[in-house]
Amino acid sequence: xxxxxxxxxxxxxxxxxxxxxxxxxxxxxxxxxxxxxxxxxxxxxxxxxxxxxxxxxxxxxxxxxxxxxxxxxxxxxxxxxxxxxxxxxxxxxxxxxxxxxxxxxxxxxxxxxxxxxxxxxxxxxxxxxxxxxxxxxxxxxxxxxxxxxxxxxxxxxxxxxxxxxxxxxxxxxxxxxxxxxxxxxxxxxxxxxxxxxxxxxxxxxxxxxxxxxxxxxxxxxxxxxxxxxxxxxxxxxxxxxxxxxxxxxxxxxxxxxxxxxxxxxxxxxxxxxxxxxxxxxxxxxxxxxxxxxxxxxxxxxxxxxxxxxxxxxxxxxxxxxxxxxxxxxxxxxxxxxxxxxxxxxxxxxxxxxxxxxxxxxxxxxxxxxxxxxxx
Amino acid sequence: xxxxxxxxxxxxxxxxxxxxxxxxxxxxxxxxxxxxxxxxxxxxxxxxxxxxxxxxxxxxxxxxxxxxxxxxxxxxxxxxxxxxxxxxxxxxxxxxxxxxxxxxxxxxxxxxxxxxxxxxxxxxxxxxxxxxxxxxxxxxxxxxxxxxxxxxxxxxxxxxxxxxxxxxxxxxxxxxxxxxxxxxxxxxxxxxxxxxxxxxxxxxxxxxxxxxxxxxxxxxxxxxxxxxxxxxxxxxxxxxxxxxxxxxxxxxxxxxxxxxxxxxxxxxxxxxxxxxxxxxxxxxxxxxxxxxxxxxxxxxxxxxxxxxxxxxxxxxxxxxxxxxxxxxxxxxxxxxxxxxxxxxxxxxxxxxxxxxxxxxxxxxxxxxxxxxxxx
Numbered sequence: 001x002x003x004x005x006x007x008x009x010x011x012x013x014x015x016x017x018x019x020x021x022x023x024x025x026x027x028x029x030x031x032x033x034x035x036x037x038x039x040x041x042x043x044x045x046x047x048x049x050x051x052x053x054x055x056x057x058x059x060x061x062x063x064x065x066x067x068x069x070x071x072x073x074x075x076x077x078x079x080x081x082x083x084x085x086x087x088x089x090x091x092x093x094x095x096x097x098x099x100x101x102x103x104x105x106x107x108x109x110x111x112x113x114x115x116x117x118x119x120x121x122x123x124x125x126x127x128x129x130x131x132x133x134x135x136x137x138x139x140x141x142x143x144x145x146x147x148x149x150x151x152x153x154x155x156x157x158x159x160x161x162x163x164x165x166x167x168x169x170x171x172x173x174x175x176x177x178x179x180x181x182x183x184x185x186x187x188x189x190x191x192x193x194x195x196x197x198x199x200x201x202x203x204x205x206x207x208x209x210x211x212x213x214x215x216x217x218x219x220x221x222x223x224x225x226x227x228x229x230x231x232x233x234x235x236x237x238x239x240x241x242x243x244x245x246x247x248x249x250x251x252x253x254x255x256x257x258x259x260x261x262x263x264x265x266x267x268x269x270x271x272x273x274x275x276x277x278x279x280x281x282x283x284x285x286x287x288x289x290x291x292x293x294x295x296x297x298x299x300x301x302x303x304x305x306x307x308x309x310x311x312x313x314x315x316x317x318x319x320x321x322x323x324x325x326x327x328x329x330x331x332x333x334x335x336x337x338x339x340x341x342x343x344x345x346x347x348x349x350x351x352x353x354x355x356x357x358x359x360x361x362x363x364x365x366x367x368x369x370x371x372x373x374x375x
Numbered sequence: 376x377x378x379x380x381x382x383x384x385x386x387x388x389x390x391x392x393x394x395x396x397x398x399x400x401x402x403x404x405x406x407x408x409x410x411x412x413x414x415x416x417x418x419x420x421x422x423x424x425x426x427x428x429x430x431x432x433x434x435x436x437x438x439x440x441x442x443x444x445x446x447x448x449x450x451x452x453x454x455x456x457x458x459x460x461x462x463x464x465x466x467x468x469x470x471x472x473x474x475x476x477x478x479x480x481x482x483x484x485x486x487x488x489x490x491x492x493x494x495x496x497x498x499x500x501x502x503x504x505x506x507x508x509x510x511x512x513x514x515x516x517x518x519x520x521x522x523x524x525x526x527x528x529x530x531x532x533x534x535x536x537x538x539x540x541x542x543x544x545x546x547x548x549x550x551x552x553x554x555x556x557x558x559x560x561x562x563x564x565x566x567x568x569x570x571x572x573x574x575x576x577x578x579x580x581x582x583x584x585x586x587x588x589x590x591x592x593x594x595x596x597x598x599x600x601x602x603x604x605x606x607x608x609x610x611x612x613x614x615x616x617x618x619x620x621x622x623x624x625x626x627x628x629x630x631x632x633x634x635x636x637x638x639x640x641x642x643x644x645x646x647x648x649x650x651x652x653x654x655x656x657x658x659x660x661x662x663x664x665x666x667x668x669x670x671x672x673x674x675x676x677x678x679x680x681x682x683x684x685x686x687x688x689x690x691x692x693x694x695x696x697x698x699x700x701x702x703x704x705x706x707x708x709x710x711x712x713x714x715x716x717x718x719x720x721x722x723x724x725x726x727x728x729x730x731x732x733x734x735x736x737x738x739x740x741x742x743x744x745x746x747x748x749x750x
Contacts, residue, residue, distance in 0.1 A: 038692065042699040067692040071668050075688060083684045293446050309458045313450060317413065317442040324417040324699055 001181050001208065003240050009354045013233065013259035016349040019240055021087040021139035022179045023079065026054045027346055028240065028261040031252065031338045032089060034269060036062050038072075038082040041269050042324070042331045045084040051304065051332065052339035055087040055139075057264045060132055061096035064122075065115050069135050077137030089264070090138040092129045092171070094145045094185075095213070095245070106146065108163065126167040130174035130182075138180060142211055143171035145185045150218040157189045165201040172205050181208035183242060186231060189214055190223060195231045209240035212260075216246040225254060232258040249278060249341060253361050256345055257354065268338045272330035275319045278337045281367050286312055286330065287319035304336035305329075376556050376583065378615050384729045388608065388634035391724040394615055396462040396514035397554045398454065401429045402721055403615065403636040406627065406713045407464060409644060411437050413447075413457040416644050417699070417706045420459040426679065426707065427714035430462040430514075432639045435507055436471035439497075440490050444510050452512030464639070465513040467504045467546070469520045469560075470588070470620070481521065483538065501542040505549040505557075513555060517586055518546035520560045525593040532564045540576040547580050556583035558617060561606060564589055565598060570606045584615035587635075591621040600629060607633040624653060624716060628736050631720055632729065647709035648702045650694040654712075656742050661687055661705065662694035679711035680704075 007016040017028040033040045033048060036059045040048055048056065058078055063069070075081035078088060097103065101113035101122075110125030126144040133141035145164045148157055164187050175182045184202035188194030202210060212231055215224050228243060232255070235241045242262035243255055252263050268278070275287025279299040286298060297307040298315065306315065306329040318326030341361065348357035382391040392403040408415045408423060411434045415423055423431065433453055438444070450456035453463060472478065476488035476497075485500030501519040508516035520539045523532055539562050550557045559577035563569030577585060587606055590599050603618060607630070610616045617637035618630055627638050643653070650662030654674040661673060672682040673690065681690065681704040693701030716736065723732035 037696045037698055038689070039698050039700045042703075044700065044703075066696055067667060067688065071688055071692075074668065075670055075686060081686075081689055083689075292442060293449065295450055311450060311456075313442065313446055314413070314456055314458075317446075321412045321441055323412055323414050324702060325414045325419065327699060328417075328419075328703075 003209065003238070005238070007350055009257075009349050010352060011355045012257035012358070014256050014345075014349050014354045015259055015261065016346055017240070017261055019087075019261075021055075021181070023085060023087045023139050024054065026087055029252075029256045029342060029345055029349075030055060030262055031342045032057045032262065032264040033335055033338075034059075034264055034266045035082070035084075035088075036266075037066065038063060038078060040331075040335075041273060042328045043335070045082070047305075047332060048084075048335070049086070051336040052343065053086075053335065055089060056084060058088055058090045058136065058138060059093075059096060060090050060129060060136065061093035061100070063090075063136065064093065064132055065117055069132050073135045077135075079137060087139040088136075089140040089242075089262075090133045090136050090142065091244070092133065092142040092144040092185075093124055094129070094142075095147050097124055098147045098149070106163075108166070110144075111146075126170040127174040130171050134175075134177045134180065140183060140209070141175070141180050142183050143168045143185055143207075145187060145213060147187065147214050147217070148189055150189065152189050154191055154194075157187075157191055157194055161187055161194055161198055161201075165198070165205075168202055168207075169205050172207070183207055183209040183211050183240075185211040185213040185244070186235065187214045188231075190219060190227060192227070192230055195227065196234060199231070199234055199236075203236060207239070209242060209262075210235050211242040211244045213244050215243065228255050228260070229258045232260050235259075249338070249365060250362060252338075253341070253345065253358050256349075257358055268334035269331050272332070272334035273327045275316075275326065275330055277330055277333050280361075280364050282365055284312075286315050287326075288316070289320075291316040292320070298333055299337075302333065302336065303340075304333050306333040306336075378584065378613070380613070382725055384632075384724050385727060386730045387632035387733070389631050389720075389724050389729045390634055390636065391721055392615070392636055394462075394636075396430075396556070398460060398462045398514050399429065401462055404627075404631045404717060404720055404724075405430060405637055406717045407432045407637065407639040408710055408713075409434075409639055409641045410457070410459075410463075411641075412441065413438060413453060415706075415710075417648060417703045418710070420457070422680075422707060423459075423710070424461070426711040427718065428461070428710065430464060431459060433463055433465045433511065433513060434468075434471060435465050435504060435511065436468035436475070438465075438511065439468065439507055440492055444507050448510045452510075454512060462514040463511075464515040464617075464637075465508050465511050465517065466619070467508065467517040467519040467560075468499055469504070469517075470522050472499055473522045473524070481538075483541065485519075486521075501545040502549040505546050509550075509552045509555065515558060515584065516550070516555050517558050518543045518560055518582075520562060520588060522562065522589050522592070523564055525564065527564050529566060529569075532562075532566055532569055536562055536569055536573055536576075540573070540580075543577055543582075544580050547582070558582055558584040558586050558615075560586040560588040560619070561610065562589045563606075565594060565602060567602070567605055570602065571609060574606070574609055574611075578611060582614070584617060584637075585610050586617040586619045588619050590618065603630050603635070604633045607635050610634075624713070624740060625737060627713075628716070628720065628733050631724075632733055643709035643713045644706050647705035647707070650701065650705055652705055652708050652712075655736075655739050657740055659687075661690050662701075663691070664695075666691040667695075673708055674712075677708065677711065678715075679708050681708040681711075
């Protein structure tokens with residue numbers, strides 16, 4: 001397990017890297033499709049590989065509820081259970097406990113909550129989260145943290161951060177499986193001094209990589225970018241920097257320039273599954289009636305399975321009639337689009353032209369293909 | 376376009392054949408997966424080919440409503456629209472008009488009805504059905520017929536049959552596209568003399584093949600088998616015999632022995648999509664909680680994509696969490712199971728052991744795997 005920065009951009013803070021993990025190598029900056037319930041919705045592992053995904057994400061909270069850790073353990077771990085043999089990252093469950101569950105109590109020991117499925121009472125502690133993640137067998141696992149919402153006041157954030165740092169230390173101590181690497185999570189809400197304090201505290205404990213949490217929780221977009229740029233800029237340079245749970249193509253292209261290495265988000269799968277697809281010229285709502293007689297592919301220049309073989313008219317028909325193949329094609333296209341622009345971003349960093357790539361991408365993407373198609 | 380009987384079984388009336396069509400060859404007896412809305416639900420054409428499907432079915436009634444014939448015509452026909460380059464059979468819309476639509480009036484000219492989606496008023500005539508099927512561009516098209524329900528009295532059936540024969544003649548005259556072959560449809564409900572009369576009337580007009588319609592419309596199973604055996608036995612021996620819209624694996628294995636060559640049914644896709652899968656030992660409801668910790672494949676001996684790569688526990692988890700991959704795997708398994716037992720049936724006919732194959736298949740299949748798994 002090692003992380004190497006292969007090249008640093010001279011104008012932006014973008015960097016090209018390689019992450020070597022138990023189940024294979026990952027080129028960074030990378031985008032991880034989200035496989036919440038042991039499946040990246042609507043796809044097979046073979047399809048994910050074909051479109052270039054090197055690493056996916058699984059959710060400890062959801063998998064712990066269904067099917068339950070014991071079943072995945074008996075299957076030989078998450079990789080075997082879901083038939084995916086490349087790297088996996090699991091989160092700690094912290095974010096879901098604070099966003100999905102019916103929270104009962106936070107104590108220094110851990111969190112008590114009722115789950116969002118059956119309403120049963122559960123307790124999650126740093127030790128338990130790490131134990132579960134070790135049973136799942138992901139390549140990268142995350143510390144258990146408290147993730148405050150937005151807005152939140154300075155005093156609460158201070159206390160929360162202190163607790164999160166204690167939990168990070170306990171997570172670190174509970175982590176015993178050498179085939180997995182453990183990442184710390186930077187918190188501190190919108191307060192830059194607390195973000196800095198969070199990083200210093202985590203560095204003191206020492207982790208193989210660092211996640212940036214508590215972003216995209218309701219704050220304005222400009223503030224999100226400002227915080228991401230500031231925080232990524234002071235995260236350890238020799239370790240992978242992972243911005244958690246964000247975002248749109250614009251978010252990724254922008255945050256790569258801040259020096260971020262890893263991303264995950266449900267945007268491509270959720271949008272694609274519901275009939276909104278990405279193109280170099282922006283989003284296209286292929287489920288709309290205006291595409292019913294449009295026999296061009298979603299994107300003429302795209303090399304994905306959907307664009308090589310099907311028209312907008314056909315895909316629109318599938319959404320209009322509620323056919324599963326529509327969800328599949330929208331998902332495959334969007335995931336390909338994400339992997340493809342990440343590939344292009346890596347090439348641009350290698351060739352020292354990331355700033356130009358970023359500008360051209362954002363200029364084109366800002367043009368709405370919807371507005372341009374007035375047929 | 377030609378049909379050749381390659382071998383006849385000596386004990387049963389089963390026969391091995393080959394049907395050469397505009398888009399390729401089909402080994403008979405064959406099973407056609409149903410692609411009602413220009414997609415075999417949840418699958419891609421590549422997946423259908425991989426599991427051995429040589430020909431699929433499309434529904435004129437549904438495609439005429441959504442997306443509409445003009446759009447498919449502009450796409451270059453149904454094959455291009457849906458990215459399937461092997462043979463397709465389309466039905467005439469007759470069955471759906473009588474089973475799905477809100478029927479307004481049957482006249483000698485045709486049928487007026489309100490569709491089941493928007494309730495708009497439509498008229499379908501033999502000429503219009505053939506014109507639509509020519510625009511869709513299927514390899515095999517069907518005459519427009521009236522399909523009486525069950526039970527129905529003798530007098531009504533007589534009159535209905537007369538009308539259906541007139542419509543068959545008009546369908547034949549309207550059929551001008553030499554790249555497609557046209558099948559007649561045998562009606563006559565449960566009355567053997569009318570079934571015979573139907574066949575004689577159709578033979579006089581002359582068709583490239585014959586469908587057996589009006590079965591599995593509510594009559595008892597034994598009566599269905601009795602009628603199928605009688606009718607298939609007097610259908611022209613030098614033309615393909617197609618039993619329409621039936622059925623279970625038992626139905627197919629039994630009716631092959633009567634001399635039937637072609638089948639279609641929604642059973643494998645509908646069951647699979649909803650979590651009931653077929654095994655040599657009968658149906659298995661993989662969505663049931665009893666499989667949540669069962670790490671064997673659906674069927675140890677099955678060679679399908681689902682059985683090669685996933686456990687019952689995983690597939691059960693997918694159904695339990697509403698994940699699309701569950702619908703996909705159930706569908707792929709069942710379609711493979713159907714294609715596989717049709718392959719085995721063809722081998723048995725070739726080797727002159729169909730009767731033994733049939734007996735062994737039905738004996739094993741009659742054993743419920745559900746009852747056998749009492750863990």
